[in-house]
Amino acid sequence: MSSTEIRTRIRTLLDDWLSAGRFTPTVDCWLRSVDRDFSRALGEAGLLGMTWPVEHGGEGRPNTDRLALTEEMLRVGAPVTAHWIAERQIGPAVLRAGTPELKAAILPDIVAGRAIIGLGMSEPESGSDLASVRTRAVPTEGGWILNGHKIWTTQAHNATAMYILARTSEEEKKHQGLSEFVIDMDSPGIEVSPIVDLAGEHHFNEVRYTDVFIPRERLIGTEGEGWKQVIEQLSFERGGPERALSTWVLVPEVLAAPGLRTDEGALRDLGQVVAELSALRHMYRRIAAALDAGEAPIRLAAASKFIGNGFEKGLIDIARRLVPTPGEKLAGLIQQALWASPAFGIRGGAEDVLLGIVAKLELPRDLSKATPQPRLADPEAQELVELAGKVAGGTLLDVDRSDAGLDRLRSTVEDLGWTRVSVPESAGGSGGSLADAGAIVRGLARLGVTADLPEHLVAAHTGAGLGQREATALASLLDAAVLLGAGEAALALTIGHVIEREQFGAPLAAIPAVKSWIARMRMQLDLAVESYDRALEIAGEALVAAEADDQASDAAGGQHRTANDPAGTSAAGTSGESAPGTGISDAQVAAALSAKAIAAQAGGLVAAQTHQLHGAIGITAEYPLHHLTQLIWATRDSGTSEHAALVELGRLALAGGEPVIWDHLTDSAPES
Numbered sequence: 001m002s003s004t005e006i007r008t009r010i011r012t013l014l015d016d017w018l019s020a021g022r023f024t025p026t027v028d029c030w031l032r033s034v035d036r037d038f039s040r041a042l043g044e045a046g047l048l049g050m051t052w053p054v055e056h057g058g059e060g061r062p063n064t065d066r067l068a069l070t071e072e073m074l075r076v077g078a079p080v081t082a083h084w085i086a087e088r089q090i091g092p093a094v095l096r097a098g099t100p101e102l103k104a105a106i107l108p109d110i111v112a113g114r115a116i117i118g119l120g121m122s123e124p125e126s127g128s129d130l131a132s133v134r135t136r137a138v139p140t141e142g143g144w145i146l147n148g149h150k151i152w153t154t155q156a157h158n159a160t161a162m163y164i165l166a167r168t169s170e171e172e173k174k175h176q177g178l179s180e181f182v183i184d185m186d187s188p189g190i191e192v193s194p195i196v197d198l199a200g201e202h203h204f205n206e207v208r209y210t211d212v213f214i215p216r217e218r219l220i221g222t223e224g225e226g227w228k229q230v231i232e233q234l235s236f237e238r239g240g241p242e243r244a245l246s247t248w249v250l251v252p253e254v255l256a257a258p259g260l261r262t263d264e265g266a267l268r269d270l271g272q273v274v275a276e277l278s279a280l281r282h283m284y285r286r287i288a289a290a291l292d293a294g295e296a297p298i299r300l301a302a303a304s305k306f307i308g309n310g311f312e313k314g315l316i317d318i319a320r321r322l323v324p325t326p327g328e329k330l331a332g333l334i335q336q337a338l339w340a341s342p343a344f345g346i347r348g349g350a351e352d353v354l355l356g357i358v359a360k361l362e363l364p365r366d367l368s369k370a371t372p373q374p375r376l377a378d379p380e381a382q383e384l385v386e387l388a389g390k391v392a393g394g395t396l397l398d399v400d401r402s403d404a405g406l407d408r409l410r411s412t413v414e415d416l417g418w419t420r421v422s423v424p425e426s427a428g429g430s431g432g433s434l435a436d437a438g439a440i441v442r443g444l445a446r447l448g449v450t451a452d453l454p455e456h457l458v459a460a461h462t463g464a465g466l467g468q469r470e471a472t473a474l475a476s477l478l479d480a481a482v483l484l485g486a487g488e489a490a491l492a493l494t495i496g497h498v499i500e501r502e503q504f505g506a507p508l509a510a511i512p513a514v515k516s517w518i519a520r521m522r523m524q525l526d527l528a529v530e531s532y533d534r535a536l537e538i539a540g541e542a543l544v545a546a547e548a549d550d551q552a553s554d555a556a557g558g559q560h561r562t563a564n565d566p567a568g569t570s571a572a573g574t575s576g577e578s579a580p581g582t583g584i585s586d587a588q589v590a591a592a593l594s595a596k597a598i599a600a601q602a603g604g605l606v607a608a609q610t611h612q613l614h615g616a617i618g619i620t621a622e623y624p625l626h627h628l629t630q631l632i633w634a635t636r637d638s639g640t641s642e643h644a645a646l647v648e649l650g651r652l653a654l655a656g657g658e659p660v661i662w663d664h665l666t667d668s669a670p671e672s
């Protein structure tokens with residue numbers, strides 16, 4: 001069963017429940033909407049614990065399949081709270097390190113949708129500083145005795161079991177001596193008191209534990225190693241689509257609202273939704289794949305939560321702008337969303353803490369270990385980036401930027417055959433993929449030059465038969481590569497600068513506000529990388545293939561295949577004429593435009609903030625930062641500008657409506 005089949009199965013179940021009026025779509029459904037019957041129905045349908053091994057009731061599926069399930073449920077605001085935490089993170093933590101007895105005790109209930117498990121982490125004195133927890137589990141015959149006070153425990157009043165992070169020994173460092181447990185909620189000594197939130201709702205609680213006996217087999221993993229284990233668990237907790245989709249239920253209501261604005265500003269807002277979520281969603285996919293590989297993608301999980309929380313909050317304002325006078329239902333949903341929204345950037349790790357995590361990875365305590373220039377995931381693309389950098393001069397300062405020097409660079413690029421990379425050899429090109437072409441462009445842009453390569457590449461493709469619409473998409477994709485390269489280099493230069501430059505007796509890199517800006521820039525560039533990689537994935541190959549097909553079909557008598565006409569039987573196809581602009585689907589165009597828009601926004605942030613962090617030196621002609629920032633500013637507005645890309649995305653979204661937007665975002669459009 002593939003992701004597509006899972007999507008179909010969950011959509012069928014959701015449609016049944018919705019049409020029978022068995023739930024009302026709600027904002028923030030994964031935290032506030034308990035329906036035990038719904039969770040059991042998912043269990044009966046075999047949709048819970050699908051990533052787990054068969055012997056524990058799962059099907060050994062990848063986390064990317066589970067992503068398809070969770071995002072479909074969040075899309076319609078389904079009542080998923082009862083099983084959410086148990087299935088998302090406690091089950092996987094127990095699977096990884098639980099005792100056989102613990103596995104047997106809780107995993108079957110989770111896959112059946114019967115377990116409601118709370119997260120006993122936070123305490124009155126331990127919020128962001130989780131390692132400071134005081135709840136104590138003292139060894140006793142056959143286990144431990146637990147005493148302590150937890151707070152903000154979601155659904156503790158409904159829980160069948162509770163995860164507990166407690167101190168099991170006093171050590172020199174607060175991160176040591178912590179252990180993880182799962183206890184039954186009917187154990188004697190547990191007292192749950194409700195906390196009502198600003199919306200008047202009761203979803204979280206205070207929980208006091210007095211002399212609660214924890215049997216030995218209820219320990220997860222190794223005694224005293226709880227901190228390391230909980231950090232791994234946080235990737236599951238932070239890296240999922242619930243961190244962006246809490247307010248998605250507004251979207252169909254907004255698009256169906258009578259007073260919906262459709263002017264350019266409104267289209268731009270809609271375009272922003274599509275561009276940003278498609279990039280975020282690719283990030284969730286990457287995180288899911290990393291979890292499958294047994295990795296703990298800490299930086300990406302933090303980045304995806306930070307950006308996702310901004311997205312789900314931003315969606316409320318976009319809804320308010322798009323429908324200035326909403327009807328009763330939409331107004332109600334907007335109010336629900338607003339009242340839920342202050343929690344988004346707090347629960348699961350406060351926004352500022354996430355910035356701190358990313359900054360710490362970018363700027364470690366030993367600053368000599370900072371790694372300013374990110375390596376590309378694909379080793380071949382990385383080699384091309386490096387080679388392009390060498391060809392352009394080696395370092396930012398070594399590039400000969402005189403007219404003659406730039407002419408020489410253009411000639412070298414031409415002589416190397418780079419102006420025809422990704423054009424099929426059968427069409428007179430140098431072969432290779434668009435990913436290769438993009439890597440070369442990115443490598444040059446890291447040195448603040450392009451050698452007009454993007455323009456040459458578009459011209460070479462057009463000469464080989466590429467249609468106008470495809471050429472525009474290609475240009476946007478290559479612009480994104482320029483923006484990424486220049487943005488990455490500007491950030492790297494700035495990281496080097498804040499490490500070296502001292503003020504107030506310490507490097508600038510030690511100042512919290514400076515760290516925070518470094519983290520914001522890194523996260524936005526991470527998002528732009530996702531958007532770009534997604535565009536390459538879904539549109540890049542299609543552009544190259546379209547040309548190869550054109551060549552082949554011309555040779556074979558003019559059959560012209562298109563995305564909507566795979567057999568090549570349409571009028572354009574049978575006529576034997578080239579049909580410019582018909583070989584690329586709306587979704588592929590949207591992916592390329594999204595890549596441009598998100599890279600332009602990341603570039604804009606980087607250009608502004610890297611100058612700020614450099615102070616006066618950065619605005620001198622002598623210092624090389626401006627070679628990068630000027631390239632960013634120019635590229636943002638060249639070709640299809642950031643604004644035009646967003647407006648066009650909005651137009652496509654408006655024409656398709658929520659179902660088409662969703663299929664595009666989730667790559668789940670029915671195959672034509």
Ligand SMILES: Cc1cc2nc3c(=O)[nH]c(=O)nc-3n(C[C@H](O)[C@H](O)[C@H](O)COP(=O)(O)OP(=O)(O)OC[C@H]3O[C@@H](n4cnc5c(N)ncnc54)[C@H](O)[C@@H]3O)c2cc1C
Pocket residue numbers: 118119120121122123126127128129151152153154155204343346347348349350351352353356
């Ligand atoms: C709706 C909701 C549900 C929750 N559910 C659970 C649950 O089920 N189980 C559970 O254990 N917890 C839960 N929590 C608690 C949540 O994890 C904490 O609220 C969170 O970790 C922040 O802790 P705090 O509220 O004590 O804020 P504090 O730690 O006091 O921080 C307040 C603010 O100070 C700033 N700040 C703090 N530390 C730093 C830092 N190092 N760097 C920069 N700025 C900083 C930030 O702006 C932060 O927002 C929930 C919270 C909410 C809102």
